[in-house]
Amino acid sequence: MSDFEGLKALVTGGASGIGRATAELLAARGAQVAVLDLDPSSVEKPLLAFRADVSDDASVREAVAAAVADLGGLDVVVNNAGIGAQGTVEDNDDAEWHRVMDVNVVGMVRVARAALPHLRASAHAAIVNTCSIAATAGLPQRALYSATKGAVYSLTLAMAADHVREGIRVNCVNPGTADTPWVGRLLDAASDPAAERAALEARQPTGRLVSPAEVAGAIAYLVSPLSGATTGTALAVDGGMQGLRLRPVSQ
Numbered sequence: 001m002s003d004f005e006g007l008k009a010l011v012t013g014g015a016s017g018i019g020r021a022t023a024e025l026l027a028a029r030g031a032q033v034a035v036l037d038l039d040p041s042s043v044e045k046p047l048l049a050f051r052a053d054v055s056d057d058a059s060v061r062e063a064v065a066a067a068v069a070d071l072g073g074l075d076v077v078v079n080n081a082g083i084g085a086q087g088t089v090e091d092n093d094d095a096e097w098h099r100v101m102d103v104n105v106v107g108m109v110r111v112a113r114a115a116l117p118h119l120r121a122s123a124h125a126a127i128v129n130t131c132s133i134a135a136t137a138g139l140p141q142r143a144l145y146s147a148t149k150g151a152v153y154s155l156t157l158a159m160a161a162d163h164v165r166e167g168i169r170v171n172c173v174n175p176g177t178a179d180t181p182w183v184g185r186l187l188d189a190a191s192d193p194a195a196e197r198a199a200l201e202a203r204q205p206t207g208r209l210v211s212p213a214e215v216a217g218a219i220a221y222l223v224s225p226l227s228g229a230t231t232g233t234a235l236a237v238d239g240g241m242q243g244l245r246l247r248p249v250s251q
Contacts, residue, residue: 003224005030007124008071010064012036012054012111013081015043017180018130021212022078022219023047029220031076034067036060036111054081054107055099064114074118076223079108080130084182085144092144104148108155119168126223129156130215131172133238153234160232169231171222176238179209204239205246 009026013019014035024047027033033047040049048070052063068074082104085092092100108129119125132149134142153172160170177183177200190196201208218237221227236242 002030003226004076004220007031007075007225008068008073009033009076009078009223010036010067010071010074010111010115011078011080012052012107013130014047014078015040015049017182018175018178018212018215018219019078019080021216022080025213025216025220026076026078026223032071034071036063036067036081054110055102057110060107060110061114064111064118068115068118073121074115075122075124075126077111077115077119077127078130078219078223079111079127081107081111082130082148085148086141087143088141089143091141097144100144101148101151104145105151105155108152112159116163116168120166123167124225124228125166125168126227127159127168127170128219128222129170129172130219131156131174131234133174133176133236133241135174136234136236137242156234157232164231169222169228171231171233171235173215173218173222174234174236174238174242175215176204176210176236176241178215179211183209204241205244206239208239210237210239 009031011019011023014023015037023033023035027046035043035047035049036052040051043049050063050067053059085100129152131152134146135149135153156172187193187197215237218235
């Protein structure tokens with residue numbers, strides 16, 4: 001497919017996991033793609049790589065400006081950079097709440113704020129925010145993370161309303177538990193990694209973790225010019241976790 005031919009895209013957190021899969025897919029489908037990441041050293045051509053810290057406004061503005069200059073414009077922003085958190089409301093102090101909120105929510109604001117002036121010049125402008133099933137389903141031991149993703153979901157709707165008349169579409173994807181480096185680190189830290197993986201897989205009706213490539217496919221759908229009537233939408237990529245209620249398998 002070449003539905004992204006001639007389009008310029010920016011992907012934050014694009015050096016690994018969902019971001020990397022998305023950047024590579026968009027490039028394979030014809031886009032020119034710039035990756036923003038804290039450590040973009042592993043990013044290879046044809047992807048462009050820029051260092052950026054989404055918790056630092058000056059860093060974001062400088063990286064976005066440099067990326068747009070090299071790309072020659074901007075049509076697509078994938079707001080994917082984020083960090084995880086575990087525990088109930090008792091398990092993280094104020095500093096950690098502020099840190100994770102700053103990266104996961106305000107980080108997306110900083111990137112969008114820097115990108116919007118460029119997106120307004122595009123005939124096919126689209127933003128996709130990486131949200132989570134945690135925004136719409138109560139998950140144990142994820143209070144802080146869920147709060148940030150709930151904010152991302154609401155932010156997506158508000159942005160879609162604010163910018164629809166400027167021709168800028170805004171949507172989000174809600175992955176289930178994805179087989180990413182962050183989840184891999186959680187599993188490695190568990191007392192029984194194999195049992196923890198099995199529990200996470202069993203939580204999803206498909207019986208397996210979501211792959212980064214599957215989330216990338218959903219993001220590509222949402223930012224494609226072929227999806228020009230889709231805005232203010234949350235697309236679940238969760239193996240049926242949000243919507244399905246299966247009966248136990250009979251023994």
